[in-house]
Amino acid sequence: MLRAFLIVSCFAGSACAAQQTARTSDSLFASPAAELAREHAPDLYEQAQSAWAEAEVAQRRKEEQAADDHRTEARLWLAAGVAEAERVQLEQSRAELQREEERWAKQLARDQEASVNVARDISRFEARAVALREAERLSTLSEGPTLSDATLDAILTRVQLNLALAEALGASDAQLSPLRDRTEVIARKRPQSAKAAESLLLRTEALIGEMRAQWPEPRAGASTELIETATATGFAADRLGNGVLIRSERFFTSNGQVSNATVKRFHGLLAAFPHGPVACQVAVPEIRSRVWARRVASLVERLRQMDDPGRVSTGMVVTQALRAGAVQCTFAAYRGL
Amino acid sequence: MVLAERQLERRTAQGQWVATQRRLTATRDRARAQRRALEALMRDRASLARTGELR
Secondary structure, eight states: OHHHHHHHHHHHSGGGHHHHHTOOHHHHHTSHHHHHHHHHOHHHHHHHHHHHHHHHHHHHTTOHHHHHHHHHHHHHHHHHHHHHHHHHHHHHHHHHHHHHHHHHHHHHHHHHHHHHHHHHHHHHHHHHHHHHHHHHHHHTGGGSSOOOHHHHHHHHHHHHHHHHHHHHTTOOHHHHHHHHHHHHHHHHHOOSSSHHHHHHHHHHHHHHHHHHHTSSSOOTTHHHHHHHHHHHTTOEEEEETTEEEEEESOSBOTTSOBOHHHHHHHHHHHHHSOOSOEEEEEEESOTTOHHHHHHHHHHHHHHTOSSSTTSEEEEEEEOSSSOTTOEEEEETTSSOO | OHHHHHHHHHHHHHHHHHHHHHHHHHHHHHHHHHHHHHHHHHHHHHHHHHHSSOO
16 A cells, blocks of 8 residues: 555656656556556556557657657556555455444444443342342341341341231231331340340241241242342342242252251241242262262251241252252242243 | 655654554554453443342
């Protein structure tokens, strides 16, 4: 591109004029710039050649002045042809640059959209991590030494939300009033022990379950509520064809003990969503492992410590898809709602 | 006259070429920066997915 510019400059600029007068037809029309003009501006190239032919005719007639004029005309036509060729090449190059720009712009748009989706995933992961920490904190209250003001406020807020939900589900004043009174007392006295607050929280969750249990089967939207509640209480939850699948890798502690906190959270979830059987599977490295058989037996015993001990069935499964000790439970009644 | 017109058009084309080249450079730089940002986000997401149980 730069070479063509220089050639054009040489044709059009006065600095080259002296050299040009001495040129022959061959040197003028055989130059790379003239080749470009012939290719991209054939009409102007033709004009230049015609003028040069007329110059030669005039030269043969010994008409020096006319010959000089025709040669100058030929050079000007050729310079115009080269300028035109240069313009055409610039346009072609610009079109190529535009195509490249469009390719980058498309990649940019795709990556921007992908970034939004990944950022959304990150927010979701972070929100779930916060929910998990909060849920575990609440479920270990009775095991902690004292209850902080912030934690007590968080519990009372959740209690009030649960009471509002229970009321929306049809709980009567007779059911709600005693719980509201307890809430007020705890808010006023602000006890150091977590037992009263935790007991109240569990009671409100159970009341929600009682309200839901009055229906013969889960109502529309129940599976979404189950997923939201499970997520808020620190479980992973997915809607599958055969129900809602709740998943956790925290049912066992790192030393293989059943986690009180996780079982307590899971019991709360069972109480709040009372319909139908729940089938749990514990991922184990091998089916004949005695260690895992003992651990799973311990978990089964803990899960059965509830109002309806036969509701949850638990088995073992060997799978590479889950980490050893991961538990997944299907709430079968919450299918397609 | 013809030469002047052609030179003017060439100069215009040259200006447009330079503008397009600048736009291309800017778009390419943005796209590369966005790609780096996306890769960083994907690493963060993978890290979060690994550390939490909630996949």
